Amino acid sequence: MRNWGQAVITQVVKWLILLLPEDYQAYILDIQNQSDSAGYTNAEIQTEIFKAIIDSYKGLIQTIPGTLVDLWEKLNPNYCSNIYGIYGSQAIEQVETEFIKDHYKINLKAMRISGIALILFYIILGVLDIWCLPETKVTAWLIKLFVCSILFVTTYLAFCPRIFSKYNQQIISVSLTAAALGIISTMSLSRIDELGHHTYYGALTLIIFYIYLISGLRFFNALVVSLILLFGYAAINHISQSTTLDYQLQHLRYFNNNFFLITCLIVGASACNIFERTIRLNFLIRYTISNSFREFLHFFEYENPEKFFDNISRIGSSPQILEKFLLESFAYSRNNNVLPHPENIRFKKQSLLEPKNQLEAELNNTRVKNIRMSRKGYLLSLLLKSLTKVFYIINNLLNQIQDINLTFVKKDYCADYQRTLKKIEELFWFDYFQSSLISIRLASTYAFTFYGLFAIADIFCLPETKIISIPIRLVFCLITIIVFCTSFFEKVFQKFNQTIIIIVALMGGLGITFMIAFSKPTELEYTTYYAGLIHIMFYIFLFARLLFLNAVLVGFLIIFGYGIMAIYFQNLLSSFENTALFMSNILFLIVSCVVGSIACYLFEQNSRLDFLTRYTIAYKSQELLAYYEHTNPTPKQLLDMINGIRHSPSKLQEFIMELLDFQRSKDNQ
Known part of the structure; x- marks a missing residue:
């Protein structure tokens, strides 16, 4: 019995030590060694260790405030850019300025799509008002008309590069705030007995979906807009409390x-934070290369392409590697206290960065000036401007469609990579998996936490069927724990991660669908738990990092399952009010799936372009170095060139062809 008790104490001590940081563990190990060498008995050694553990935890508690501050700083996406702080505040400002430009280029497509999608959503919501807000639909339409006018203006500005490149964050924030406040106003002005008064909060969850998925807002801006939405909803609810409705139910x-x-x-903000950090780190790789091309190649061992690619890919998960490079390679810049930033000089020769039709553009400008000389010419110039703007918008849409094709037709990315497409795709899968591990583990944590926390809501909102819903939640939480643990066995998880996540997402969606199916019409969640499926959409499209086609398949399977359940189990097509409820719920789910699909597609496309940029730098480093020494570009020119091949698949292909031509001309010499 005594040996068993001693074994338990020893195991508890081990667990307590494992929870401590490494330096504390080393301190306790030293005490144990000193006690052993002093000839203490086992009981005395355990006592000394317990004292050391207690002292360690006391010291650890005192460091919690400072640790929280450090954690908050690290959670800030700007933390990645702050590694340039060794060169002074001006260096950070320069990096931030370049990053804002890069962020704009990466998210421009999403910003434009989100504006158009938001207008369409508002129009569809207006149609839904006929059934969900039959008595106050005119008021709702007037609100939507006002909001849509704002959305039309902001969407139009998204196609005006001069204005939008400077004020895109402010413009998008205004449009999303207007959209959110419009829905809140509609709910507050509707009658308490109308369906939309209770179900339109699902539209607010979709606005949050928009904010964090495809709006293009940076983390803090997105957080501010979503907090305005949340506090606005809370304020309106507090002001417009009904005196006729049951107080407890309300x-x-x-x-x-x-x-x-x-x-x-919370989930959206976390995902947005991770996404911005990823964009920042990928940008910092390109920025650092442009400012120290030779040093970067040598530091990360460019002679071995595979190792070079692996080294620069690891920066995405460990910015400390980049910080180490800056400390070792740019030591001479400390004397200047500012990172040398290139002046804005154009290439002297024609290159990928210059417009091809510059002469034609000058001729068009001359024609416009000549036309303006007359009064009629002024009207013609306005017409010409309008037609040019329309053509510009159509051309952009066609280019976006072309880029979509490039994602699926992978052979069109780079003509030089035709023979190694299979190898590239395998490398991409591995790279995508490695970069997604943190997000997948975080997704499992969130799924476990929030799926379990909603059991609290079940107690109040499903009082009669909580005996069914809570076990379903417990089973799903157990599954997410298993997935979280499995993710640490990377060799196995790498092969089956997409399949595992698909199964988990389907189980989560079906679990909520079963809860709704077994709920009673008198219970609150009979009509409102469809929002739980929107949360599952968050999981699928934000965190799970499913590839585009897999995510779309899972999303629509969940919607299909809910539709079957609503028709055959809830019998929601039996009456006018039930049909309106079904249309409202299914619409919100379809919109969430469509928006999530767009976001997932854009994320995969960005991941592929980031991967291909790193792949090109790694496996074409010898040619790049020769090309660099031959052309001798300034850092600014080099940054523009690398960013160009990052932001456009066609530019990447052109660049590869240019490298090949340069290599052939060099070989011929």
């Missing part, structure tokens, strides 16, 4: 809606 509904909105905000 507060229960308010608790349920806010619970959904807050969890959406």
